[in-house]
Amino acid sequence: ADAIAASTHKAYGLTGLGILAGSRSFLELLSPLRLGGGMVERADQATWKPLPERLEAGSPNLDSVAGWKAAMAYMQELGMETISAQTKELTSTLVTMLEDMPGIALFGSPDPLSGLAGFSVDGWHPHDVGDLLARQGVYVRAGHHCAQLLHQASNLPGTVRASIGVHTSHDDISRLQAALHALPR
Numbered sequence: 001a002d003a004i005a006a007s008t009h010k011a012y013g014l015t016g017l018g019i020l021a022g023s024r025s026f027l028e029l030l031s032p033l034r035l036g037g038g039m040v041e042r043a044d045q046a047t048w049k050p051l052p053e054r055l056e057a058g059s060p061n062l063d064s065v066a067g068w069k070a071a072m073a074y075m076q077e078l079g080m081e082t083i084s085a086q087t088k089e090l091t092s093t094l095v096t097m098l099e100d101m102p103g104i105a106l107f108g109s110p111d112p113l114s115g116l117a118g119f120s121v122d123g124w125h126p127h128d129v130g131d132l133l134a135r136q137g138v139y140v141r142a143g144h145h146c147a148q149l150l151h152q153a154s155n156l157p158g159t160v161r162a163s164i165g166v167h168t169s170h171d172d173i174s175r176l177q178a179a180l181h182a183l184p185r
Contacts, residue, residue: 002026012075012166013068017061027051034058075166083166088112090164090173097177098162104180107159115164118145121183126158129183133160136179138172 003022009015020027032039032048034057041047048054075083091112098106103122110117121129130142141161144151151158162176 008064008068008071011068012071014064017064017068020055024051027055030055032057078166084113086166086168087115087164090168090170091115091117093170094162094164094173094176097173101177101180103185107154116161118159118161120156120159121180123185124183126160129160132183133176133179136175136182138176138179140176 001022003020003026005020006018007015008017008019028051032055036058037056039049039054039057041049089112091110091114094117095106095110095112098104098117098119105120105122107118107120120126126142130140133140141163143158145159145161
């Protein structure tokens with residue numbers, strides 16, 4: 001890959017921080033998106049400092065960096081192999097449960113390591129499903145999930161997304177199943 005971008009909140013860090021790693025030749029092609037801080041070499045000539053400073057506008061988000069460092073240490077303490085194995089097992093259980101439920105449409109072929117399953121409930125708007133599940137203490141995401149064009153092309157108002165995390169258990173999946181069964185039909 002020429003570049004890899006990641007949002008730190010996907011790894012238990014705080015929101016508002018991300019990383020962009022790439023080859024020097026690729027990063028040299030980029031122009032600054034935001035301006036500020038110590039990225040300017042000479043203001044009177046509008047010249048930038050060399051990488052990485054020229055792409056880092058303003059003061060660094062040090063609180064989020066410290067939070068992400070702590071989150072990464074926590075994940076390393078749990079063990080990435082342990083997290084991967086648990087994610088794979090629980091995602092497989094989640095997907096099987098959703099596939100076996102009448103009135104539930106599972107979207108795509110969820111990768112067991114993704115920890116995600118998108119679905120819809122017949123006759124229900126995804127936001128209503130999310131709200132009613134939350135009232136039962138089961139929390140999911142509902143909407144476009146940063147993929148509005150995909151939802152439009154599929155003629156969907158959105159989907160519900162269940163996610164597996166390091167604290168997810170088989171009991172959580174059973175509670176989701178019970179909450180889905182409790183939705184009025």
